[in-house]
Amino acid sequence: MSRLPQRIVCLTTETVEVLYALGEEQRIVGISGYTVRPARARKEKPKVFAFISGDIEKILAVKPDLVLTFSDLQADISRDLIKAGVAVHAFNQRSVEDILMMVETVGRLVGAEERARVLVSELETKIAQTRSAANQRIVRSGRRPRIYFEEWDEPMISGIRWVSDLFEIAGGENVFADLASLAAAKQRIVDDPQEVVRRAPDMIIGSWCGKHFRPERVAARAGWAAIPAVRDEQLHEIKSAVILTPGPVAIEEGLTELSALFDAWANRYHPAQFSEGRH
Incomplete structure (x- = not known):
């Protein structure tokens, strides 16, 4: 039995x-x-x-x-x-490592330990491949794009830790990495919108849980025209069902979307280095 x-x-x-x-x-x-x-x-x-x-x-x-x-x-x-x-x-689970641990634990709960280990191994391979490609991009472009991730707009809430982890793996840098380890959303509120201006992100990624990201509203915020991401029209949306779900989808699909965004950014602003890297 x-x-x-x-x-x-x-x-x-x-x-x-x-x-x-x-x-x-x-x-x-x-x-x-x-x-x-x-x-x-x-x-x-x-x-x-x-x-x-x-x-x-x-x-x-x-x-x-x-x-x-x-x-x-x-x-x-x-x-x-x-x-x-x-x-x-x-x-x-609050980090990418926690997501992998969650998968293994679910496997143990239902007696599917080996299948869970296989799934985790596949996710780890995805992580390693993404990190390797990101490192090559960083060498060619000379730096990582700096990202402001907005989980909610009123109040402005910055990204949770697993999102910050995904940025790092994909070759980006979270400008609010100092807030990412705080579990509660209210702890990650950016009280002063001008702090985003001061941190000068190259890219803004929005994932307003439950509603569509509105880049035109973000760009119209007072003083934000000076932000490199706004000036260069680098405002993007990743669906919350992908990046704000702390499960395999964040790794399988979230990393893919982030890598594509970071590749496009690097190719746009550092085309010479990318051309050299291909020959």
Whole structure:
């Protein structure tokens, strides 16, 4: 008789993504309404919760033997589920290394350790290849692009640690790296918009969770015309479902998008070095 969980509810998209990648999706009996990856999960699995709100009775109705949650943002529902007698595992990944650890832990929870190790190995290969290509770009161009990442606009919130990690791997530099290790969004608020002007990023990347990034609004902020990124029209969007999801997608797709942006930046401002590097 298997003692592994058979009826799992995933209240964040990244654990759904991992279980599908491991071929263990049959264990999932409920997901968050914000699940986006894989797309088929939204058709196959019942939505039993939003992200920080919903009816606990919908979760209990699917009779889970394990619920997977994320961080203090889901502390209340985790508490209520535990009080209701449900086993809960709360993840709290904040860095790229934490994402890899999360994948391995999910694998252990469902008895798919070897498949999880294979997945992690594939992600590590992606990281190594991206870093190698980035190092070559840096040698040719002479420097890394400096990035301001905006997670939200009102108030202005800078990027969390795994986003900063992705920048470093892809060959960029987070101008607010000093804030990236702070877990709570309110701790990463940029109180003074002129501080972005002073830090002079070469590129601004927006990922306003839940709404479209509006580069024209960013460019129109008082004094921001002096920022190199604004002056050179280097304002870009990466979807939050890609870069703000602390799961494999951030590595598989997030790094690819960042590398393309950084390559284009380097080729635009240092074309001679890139031409020399090709011959």
